[in-house]
Amino acid sequence: MRKLLFLSVLVGVVSIFSCNGMEAISNQDSTEACEYKVTQALDKQNYDEAITLLNGECKDAFDPAERNINLGAAYLGKAGYDIPSLVTDVLESSDDSDPLAAFLKSVAEGQSGKKLFYLTKSRDYYYRALSILGSVNCSSPNLSLMEQDVCFFKGIADFAQATTSFVSLFESTLGEDVADAIESWADNATLTCEQDTDENNFLDSAQFSACALEYAATGVTTNCDAYVPVDNGTFGYSNKTFEVVKFFINATSNCTSEGNHTDYKVIDRTGTTSVVALTSGLCYISNGTVCDAANETTGCYPCPVVSDNETLTVTDSLVDLLNNGTSTVALVANDTDVEESLLDIKRDICEPNPSACLCDGVPCTNSTLDTATDIQINANDTVAQQLIADYLSQ
Numbered sequence: 001m002r003k004l005l006f007l008s009v010l011v012g013v014v015s016i017f018s019c020n021g022m023e024a025i026s027n028q029d030s031t032e033a034c035e036y037k038v039t040q041a042l043d044k045q046n047y048d049e050a051i052t053l054l055n056g057e058c059k060d061a062f063d064p065a066e067r068n069i070n071l072g073a074a075y076l077g078k079a080g081y082d083i084p085s086l087v088t089d090v091l092e093s094s095d096d097s098d099p100l101a102a103f104l105k106s107v108a109e110g111q112s113g114k115k116l117f118y119l120t121k122s123r124d125y126y127y128r129a130l131s132i133l134g135s136v137n138c139s140s141p142n143l144s145l146m147e148q149d150v151c152f153f154k155g156i157a158d159f160a161q162a163t164t165s166f167v168s169l170f171e172s173t174l175g176e177d178v179a180d181a182i183e184s185w186a187d188n189a190t191l192t193c194e195q196d197t198d199e200n201n202f203l204d205s206a207q208f209s210a211c212a213l214e215y216a217a218t219g220v221t222t223n224c225d226a227y228v229p230v231d232n233g234t235f236g237y238s239n240k241t242f243e244v245v246k247f248f249i250n251a252t253s254n255c256t257s258e259g260n261h262t263d264y265k266v267i268d269r270t271g272t273t274s275v276v277a278l279t280s281g282l283c284y285i286s287n288g289t290v291c292d293a294a295n296e297t298t299g300c301y302p303c304p305v306v307s308d309n310e311t312l313t314v315t316d317s318l319v320d321l322l323n324n325g326t327s328t329v330a331l332v333a334n335d336t337d338v339e340e341s342l343l344d345i346k347r348d349i350c351e352p353n354p355s356a357c358l359c360d361g362v363p364c365t366n367s368t369l370d371t372a373t374d375i376q377i378n379a380n381d382t383v384a385q386q387l388i389a390d391y392l393s394q
Contacts, residue, residue, distance in 0.1 A: 034061035038070060047078040065132040069150050072125035072157065079118035081160045116168070116280060116317070119161040120307040126154035165317040168278050169392065172205040172263045173294045173302065181205045193255035198225070204249055204261050206392045209276075211247045212265035213314060213389035216274045217382045223389065225250040230264070230296055235304055236288025240311065242277065243267045244285060244301045264294055266304050268311045273381045275313040277304035315384045319377045322346065346375040352390045356383050 038058055041050035051074045054067055062070065129150045130136050136143070138151035170181045176195065184195060185203050196204055202223075211224035221227055226248040234240050249261040266277040282291050283303035291300035305312040322345070347369055350357035354364035356379035359372035369375070379387060 031058075031061050034058035042070070042073060042077065045077060047074045050074040051078075065129045065146065065150070068125045068129035068132065069146075069153065072122045072129065072150075072153055075118045075122035075125065076153065076157050076160065079115050079122060079160065079164075081119075081156070115164055116161065116278060116305045116312055117307050119157060119164060120305075120312065122157040123154065123161060124308070126150055126157055130154065162318050162322050165278055165312070165314070168280065169209040169314070169388075170203070170205045171279065171302075172208050173282075174205060174261060174263060176205055178205075193251070193258040197251040197255045197258045197261045198249050199252045199255055202393055205263075207249060208247050208261075208263040208265065210389040210392045212245065212267070212276045213385040213392075215245060215247075215265075216267050216276045217385040217389070221247070223393070224248055225260075231285055231299060231301065232269075233285035233299065234288075235266075235283060235285055235306075237306055237309065239270070239309070240306070241269045242285065242304060243269050243274075246296075264301050266302055268304065268313065270311070275311070275315060275381050276385060278312045278314065278317055279303055280305050313381070314388055315381045318388065319349075319379070319384045322349075323376050343372070343375055346377060348394065349377060349387050349391045350375060353379075353383065353387060356387060 034053065034057070038050055038053050038061075041047070041053060051071065054062070054071050054074065059067065133147060133150065136147050136151065138147075138155070143151060167178065167182060170178050170185065181195070181203055183189070184191060185206055191201060191203060193199075196202065198204075200207075202210075207223055211221040211227065214221045214223055215227060224247045228246045228248075229243055230246045231244040233242055233244075235242055243266070245265050245267060247263050247265060251258050251260050266279055268275050268277045279302035281303050282294060282300055283289055284291050285299040285301055288303070290303075291298065294300055294302070310316075346357065350364060350369055354366055354369045356377070357364045357369070358374075358376040358378045359365075359368040360374050362368075363378075364372065364375070377384065377387070
């Protein structure tokens with residue numbers, strides 16, 4: 001069922017993108033010069049220029065809600081989700097024998113160290129716009145054109161961050177190409193020793209993420225053969241406390257020549273609940289500056305993604321956004337196939353523990369999970385991390 005989700009959602013919303021475009025939204029009092037400059041910058045994918053204009057000489061050319069919508073669009077594009085590339089990826093993926101694998105592969109190939117950071121900025125600006133517009137219910141059938149725009153773009157930014165966060169769970173220090181890992185997982189392909197050194201038909205890069213999620217939730221892990229906390233530090237954020245844990249997967253009979261696999265995961269220990277931090281690239285635990293290769297001696301590890309002093313985690317970047325972002329996209333797209341695809345992935349996640357989710361507003365059971373028309377993952381961070389760990393192992 002997971003193979004239905006990502007492509008069907010984006011196919012459903014592309015038509016809206018192509019109608020609305022990513023051109024600047026401006027009011028009648030805007031100077032023509034600023035309106036033209038911002039529109040041209042967005043159309044030509046000069047997102048830094050658009051951001052500079054909207055924060056500088058053109059700041060007062062738009063009312064506050066419109067300015068935030070345009071800044072949200074600029075950061076969405078800066079994250080790699082501009083309309084032309086989105087349409088191209090969807091069209092090319094739909095012609096592939098396995099559309100999901102093709103689309104997720106394109107997402108993985110476009111990964112960059114700042115992608116999640118820019119998506120978070122985009123979402124923040126859309127939420128600000130909604131706040132300025134008042135109490136907007138994006139599910140209402142009576143939205144103004146402005147409200148429709150901001151609800152749609154907020155929803156696609158939420159969903160883009162959920163998708164990108166999902167892809168990041170397949171990143172590891174093994175050196176495996178993330179796009180290839182995604183394709184193997186999506187296809188349930190036969191794995192090589194390089195991908196699965198313990199021969200359990202569980203992609204090692206995903207297995208390491210499952211280990212970290214289980215460890216953060218319970219303090220132990222059954223998915224890996226061993227684990228060792230190796231370092232603690234701030235990664236340059238003075239009010240943060242991170243723990244770096246090294247996980248081990250031992251090679252089995254046919255893969256002994258491959259050897260054991262290890263990977264590092266970062267746990268945010270700042271709050272009362274430990275959570276797995278989403279990471280991108282490598283940096284030093286002492287100050288957060290970029291480094292080249294994981295190394296315990298120098299303290300070079302996967303780098304946690306932090307925006308506005310908030311650590312991006314699996315629960316806030318994936319679970320919450322699956323609830324909020326995908327439902328917004330489905331409502332705006334008004335496509336029953338899209339909605340059913342979104343329900344399918346939530347059913348897969350909730351299946352091991354139905355009571356951790358809401359089915360049509362009440363706790364799910366095994367029977368209602370199959371028939372519910374609305375499913376929300378309603379678990380705390382600890383339970384949610386266990387649900388995602390279980391989902392990765394499917």
